Amino acid sequence: MSADFFRPGRTYAYDSTGFTAPELITLFRVVADTAHPDTGKRMAFGWLRVGENQAWSPYAEPADEWPACWTDVTANYGGQEDAPPPTLAADTARRAHLLADMTKVGGRWKSGTVAHWYANNGYTGLGLRAARHDLAVLRDSGAVVQHDEKGVRYFTAARPGVRRG
Numbered sequence: 001m002s003a004d005f006f007r008p009g010r011t012y013a014y015d016s017t018g019f020t021a022p023e024l025i026t027l028f029r030v031v032a033d034t035a036h037p038d039t040g041k042r043m044a045f046g047w048l049r050v051g052e053n054q055a056w057s058p059y060a061e062p063a064d065e066w067p068a069c070w071t072d073v074t075a076n077y078g079g080q081e082d083a084p085p086p087t088l089a090a091d092t093a094r095r096a097h098l099l100a101d102m103t104k105v106g107g108r109w110k111s112g113t114v115a116h117w118y119a120n121n122g123y124t125g126l127g128l129r130a131a132r133h134d135l136a137v138l139r140d141s142g143a144v145v146q147h148d149e150k151g152v153r154y155f156t157a158a159r160p161g162v163r164r165g
Helices: 086-105 111-120 128-140
Strands: 011-014 026-035 042-050 057-062 144-149 152-157
Touching: 026 086, 042 086, 057 086, 086 111, 086 128, 086 152, 111 128, 128 144, 128 152
Parallel strands: none
Antiparallel strands: 011 026, 026 042, 042 057, 144 152
16 A cells, blocks of 8 residues: 555554643554455554553544544654554454444444454454454444344444443
8 A cells, every 4th residue: 555544563643732742642553554345445454542541442544534634653652562462463453344344334233244244355264253252342442332132132333422331
């Protein structure tokens, strides 16, 4: 992918405060940059941290958000001491991709739906166990909401600005 978009291995900041308040800085560590197989729409996948003392969460960013609101700050925030282990890169990219599609498509997502999504998006060798795990990770991060009804469990993308719990 070209340099006019997020680059894997780089850290970007979104900060309207001019980098003067670390507790307000949003950092995005890019793990993967890819294009949707059907539409060609580009997405960057990785880890997002909002605020200095917050936990990293899976995240996806579409190309149409670049470059106006993001600044490459790898030199200042590129240290790996607080980054997730590199072995999680593939899982993170897949989960961020899944979350992006869940948000875009909407509806109810069950583990079987996610297993089919894996196959349709080139994630080979993954089945129901991986789907259940990915949905649980996204649920625990607050990105999706778990719904339990009699005889069925499904997940929906969390709506921005809606506080749960």
